[in-house]
Amino acid sequence: MSSWFHKYHGYDSHVHFLHRLAAAHPSVSRGIHLFGRSGPWENPAIVFFGTAHAREWISTMVAEYIAYSLLSESHVDADIKHALDSFDFYIFPVVNPDGLVYSQTKRRMWRKNRQAQNGTSCVGRDLNRNWDIHWGQNGGSSASPCHGTYRGQNAFDAPETRALAMELEDINERQGIRLFIDWHAFGQLVMHPYGYSCNKSLPPFSATAWLAGELAEAMRKVHGTKYKSGTACNLLYATSGDSADFVFEVLGADYAYTVELRPGRLDQRGFRLPENEIMETAEEAWGGVKHMLNLIHHY
Ligand code: 0X9
Ligand code: ZN
Numbered sequence: 001m002s003s004w005f006h007k008y009h010g011y012d013s014h015v016h017f018l019h020r021l022a023a024a025h026p027s028v029s030r031g032i033h034l035f036g037r038s039g040p041w042e043n044p045a046i047v048f049f050g051t052a053h054a055r056e057w058i059s060t061m062v063a064e065y066i067a068y069s070l071l072s073e074s075h076v077d078a079d080i081k082h083a084l085d086s087f088d089f090y091i092f093p094v095v096n097p098d099g100l101v102y103s104q105t106k107r108r109m110w111r112k113n114r115q116a117q118n119g120t121s122c123v124g125r126d127l128n129r130n131w132d133i134h135w136g137q138n139g140g141s142s143a144s145p146c147h148g149t150y151r152g153q154n155a156f157d158a159p160e161t162r163a164l165a166m167e168l169e170d171i172n173e174r175q176g177i178r179l180f181i182d183w184h185a186f187g188q189l190v191m192h193p194y195g196y197s198c199n200k201s202l203p204p205f206s207a208t209a210w211l212a213g214e215l216a217e218a219m220r221k222v223h224g225t226k227y228k229s230g231t232a233c234n235l236l237y238a239t240s241g242d243s244a245d246f247v248f249e250v251l252g253a254d255y256a257y258t259v260e261l262r263p264g265r266l267d268q269r270g271f272r273l274p275e276n277e278i279m280e281t282a283e284e285a286w287g288g289v290k291h292m293l294n295l296i297h298h299y
Helices: 002-006 011-023 057-073 078-086 097-105 159-175 207-223 243-250 275-296
Strands: 032-034 045-049 088-092 177-184 189-192 228-231 255-260
Touching: 002 057, 002 275, 011 032, 011 057, 011 097, 032 057, 045 057, 045 159, 057 078, 057 088, 057 097, 057 177, 057 275, 078 275, 088 159, 159 177, 159 243, 177 243, 177 275, 189 207, 207 228, 207 255, 207 275, 243 255, 255 275
Parallel strands: 045 088, 045 177, 177 255, 189 228
Antiparallel strands: 032 088, 189 255
């Protein structure tokens, strides 16, 4: 099954892969839900998203690699087994399915979903600008349906964000969310809140900020790839209505991050990360996650 990570795949194949993973492990349902011997819904939740943006294909592979590794390594690695017994994992490798299909079949650089709208032939909402958290504020999104960061007419008027928010609210009420990571590309950045304002920062000595640095450093240790960590708005630009701010501020998750995977910001290849780098990128993300799992027991 590990040869899966040598290539990118079509949407149908991803669905098939997830079914095969489910068949190999009973504790898999809607998205991928992994839990340990105490059974489901008993422990704090860890949530991962991939492919909120259609063209960021590496993020799908990374989310799947984490699910795959949690399952395959829990038999041989006591730390992983312990993590599976102490947390419920909810992994959503393809948050934007019709966008991914469009990027794979029609237009490689497509970003948004494929939602039609009245009065324009322009299609799609940016699923990372549609969350109900300072939605539409501070120039962190676009009001134009033709723009790549179109926020929609209202918060949560995209079916994907609405469904995910409902699911995350359920999870949160039931068990609380300890860690959330929305995997994106590209730029090699580990970003913590806030995205919606550069004038707002986490309190001094915040564990959320400190753990962002730990994640970046643990990712670097795997293959020497440098990841920078810091506040989303300062490291990149203002983004209003994004997933990590929502999960952190509205749901009150302890730790919420957006990670930009390979390549680096100045790399000409941009979103077209070659297939022969999928495996290394996935390994460094997994190295980072394993380190986080060990740390968050203690914070
Ligand atoms: O603009 C975005 O949505 C993300 N960058 S991307 O190039 N993948 O489109 C960054 C979002 C950062 N926001 C927060 N961490 N809050
Ligand atoms: Zn993105």
